[in-house]
Amino acid sequence: MDIVVVAGLVIAAVTAVPVILQLRHHPRGLRILFFAEMWERFSYYGMRGLLIFYLTQHFLFNDSAAAGEYGAYTSLVYLVPVIGGFLADRFLGARKAVAFGALLLVAGHLTMAVEGQPATQVLTYKGAAYDFQVTGRADARQVKLLVAGAPYAYAPAADGGLDIKNLPAAAPLPSHLAKGDYQLSVAKQDPFFKNVLFLALALIIVGVGFLKANISAIVGQLYTEGDPRRDPGFTLYYYGINLGSFLASITCGWLGQTVGWWAGFGAAGVGMALGWLVFVLGKPLLDGKGEPPNPVALVKPLAGPLNAEWLIYLAGIAGVGVIWVVVQSFTVVSYLLGAGAVAVLAYLGWYMTTKASKQERDRLILAIVLILASVVFWALYEQGGSSLNLFAERNVNLHLYGAQAMKPAQAQSFQSGWILVLAPLMAALWTWLGRIGRDPNPVAKFGLGLLMIGASYYVLILGRQFAGVDFKEPLIFLALAYLMQTTGEMCVSPVGLSEMTKLAPPLLISTLMATWFLGTAGAEFVAAKIAQLTSSETIGGQVLDAGKALATYSHVFGVIGLWGLGAGGVMIVISPWLKKLAHGADGVG
Numbered sequence: 350m351d352i353v354v355v356a357g358l359v360i361a362a363v364t365a366v367p368v369i370l371q372l373r374h375h376p377r378g379l380r381i382l383f384f385a386e387m388w389e390r391f392s393y394y395g396m397r398g399l400l401i402f403y404l405t406q407h408f409l410f411n412d413s414a415a416a417g418e419y420g421a422y423t424s425l426v427y428l429v430p431v432i433g434g435f436l437a438d439r440f441l442g443a444r445k446a447v448a449f450g451a452l453l454l455v456a457g458h459l460t461m462a463v464e465g466q467p468a469t470q471v472l473t474y475k476g477a478a479y480d481f482q483v484t485g486r487a488d489a490r491q492v493k494l495l496v497a498g499a500p501y502a503y504a505p506a507a508d509g510g511l512d513i514k515n516l517p518a519a520a521p522l523p524s525h526l527a528k529g530d531y532q533l534s535v536a537k538q539d540p541f542f543k544n545v546l547f548l549a550l551a552l553i554i555v556g557v558g559f560l561k562a563n564i565s566a567i568v569g570q571l572y573t574e575g576d577p578r579r580d581p582g583f584t585l586y587y588y589g590i591n592l593g594s595f596l597a598s599i600t601c602g603w604l605g606q607t608v609g610w611w612a613g614f615g616a617a618g619v620g621m622a623l624g625w626l627v628f629v630l631g632k633p634l635l636d637g638k639g640e641p642p643n644p645v646a647l648v649k650p651l652a653g654p655l656n657a658e659w660l661i662y663l664a665g666i667a668g669v670g671v672i673w674v675v676v677q678s679f680t681v682v683s684y685l686l687g688a689g690a691v692a693v694l695a696y697l698g699w700y701m702t703t704k705a706s707k708q709e710r711d712r713l714i715l716a717i718v719l720i721l722a723s724v725v726f727w728a729l730y731e732q733g734g735s736s737l738n739l740f741a742e743r744n745v746n747l748h749l750y751g752a753q754a755m756k757p758a759q760a761q762s763f764q765s766g767w768i769l770v771l772a773p774l775m776a777a778l779w780t781w782l783g784r785i786g787r788d789p790n791p792v793a794k795f796g797l798g799l800l801m802i803g804a805s806y807y808v809l810i811l812g813r814q815f816a817g818v819d820f821k822e823p824l825i826f827l828a829l830a831y832l833m834q835t836t837g838e839m840c841v842s843p844v845g846l847s848e849m850t851k852l853a854p855p856l857l858i859s860t861l862m863a864t865w866f867l868g869t870a871g872a873e874f875v876a877a878k879i880a881q882l883t884s885s886e887t888i889g890g891q892v893l894d895a896g897k898a899l900a901t902y903s904h905v906f907g908v909i910g911l912w913g914l915g916a917g918g919v920m921i922v923i924s925p926w927l928k929k930l931a932h933g934a935d936g937v938g
Contacts, residue, residue, distance in 0.1 A: 420877020
């Protein structure tokens with residue numbers, strides 16, 4: 350049994366005890382949402398931790414293309430909830446939207462398990478083609494060049510070319526290939542299975558669109574205005590999210606990089622099916638929260654025997670086809686993000702000028718400022734699934750002891766693992782500080798979060814000084830960086846989710862929650878652009894020059910670290926003025 354999986358299960362069990370004890374003091378519906386979202390996040394993060402490796406090692410996308418595809422997917426994951434939130438607010442209600450979205454997610458994750466044969470890297474020299482042979486998985490993965498049927502190791506040459514080791518003098522190509530004398534290409538990248546991949550991503554995107562904003566909205570509806578349990582409740586709910594993420598990282602990551610991609614993705618699908626069951630069977634505990642705003646109109650036939658509810662479901666399935674096309678183009682996604690931002694801001698602007706009172710208007714302005722700050726935070730945090738994932742594989746020594754080593758995808762468990770430890774402590778801390786009147790205002794908490802994530806990248810730069818001859822730095826620096834990022838996340842994400850429900854007028858709860866995720870979609874786009882800056886040359890999914898890759902990562906990390914530190918400083922300085930816009934919402938201001 351993998352030591353990381355065993356240790357992870359122990360950590361999950363130990364940290365869950367105080368959380369379960371605290372859940373008893375919250376509305377009973379929180380327990381259902383806690384476990385339903387836990388399994389949904391298990392499925393999402395199980396796939397997320399493997400996706401960048403699946404793209405670079407199975408389909409042999411280069412780093413830039415993989416980061417672009419990853420960014421297109423994650424941007425849409427947070428963009429489509431804008432539509433899902435609107436449909437839930439106006440027609441379906443949050444509960445029905447969540448249940449439908451969960452079914453699409455089950456289908457999407459199980460479709461990801463249909464992988465097909467891996468692509469092949471080919472080197473062409475003077476018209477002759479030579480395949481690269483790939484053996485092993487994860488840390489045991491090796492790529493060698495096949496020449497006359499025999500495998501040979503290779504290394505980067507000083508002139509930017511390729512040196513082939515121990516190649517016989519009579520071989521049909523020289524042992525040194527100068528840059529420009531050869532071409533690298535990808536063969537056997539089956540179009541059918543690429544389309545299956547895009548279909549799976551489309552199903553997941555639309556499923557998340559119906560589920561993500563709406564399940565968080567139901568959490569907010571469980572508490573009355575001014576209830577001091579709201580912030581701690583969101584923190585406990587956030588623990589459930591990260592419990593699923595943590596279990597997914599250690600199990601799906603291990604399965605995907607040890608047994609096969611199908612096993613990791615398939616396990617994610619099973620997790621989502623469990624989440625759907627928990628949510629559907631737990632309906633009575635929600636006490637009527639999240640129901641349709643007009644149940645009679647929803648079931649009234651509109652097109653023959655089809656009522657509004659079924660027309661929305663059919664439109665959602667048709668939307669999968671649209672997203673299947675869109676997710677294949679990072680450029681198209683960027684245009685959609687821009688259009689989505691304009692549309693949502695126009696809608697909020699219209700509401701603020703025609704419908705909102707002064708108090709509601711000020712609260713919405715504060716919500717927009719927090720969303721903009723979150724864009725900076727998530728752009729840095731979401732390197733975890735792309736550039737930091739590849740960084741862990743290429744430039745971090747993942748060896749633990751003896752023959753035990755952490756799989757690269759399992760490194761994602763640091764993000765959620767630290768939250769398992771910190772979430773109960775942070776929930777208790779905010780409660781205690783609130784009781785004595787010393788709880789930092791939300792704007793200041795955002796500033797602290799940005800400072801922490803900015804500083805985390807300098808921890809990774811420091812780790813470069815301790816890298817070995819293989820250009821891999823000690824694992825402790827990655828663990829510490831994720832600890833700082835997690836501390837920052839605990840100051841931003843649960844607080845931000847709670848603030849959206851506190852600051853939103855009653856008719857805009859799901860819409861404002863979706864706007865929060867729209868901001869995250871924009872952050873995912875920026876994150877992909879950052880990840881593309883860290884691109885390195887690869888052969889067969891393996892980095893060619895680890896030393897050059899480490900230098901590139903360090904340079905980019907230094908730049909984005911400054912972004913975080915600067916934005917955090919600004920938020921802390923202006924927090925005394927901005928907090929007044931809350932007008933005492935839930936004790937703020």
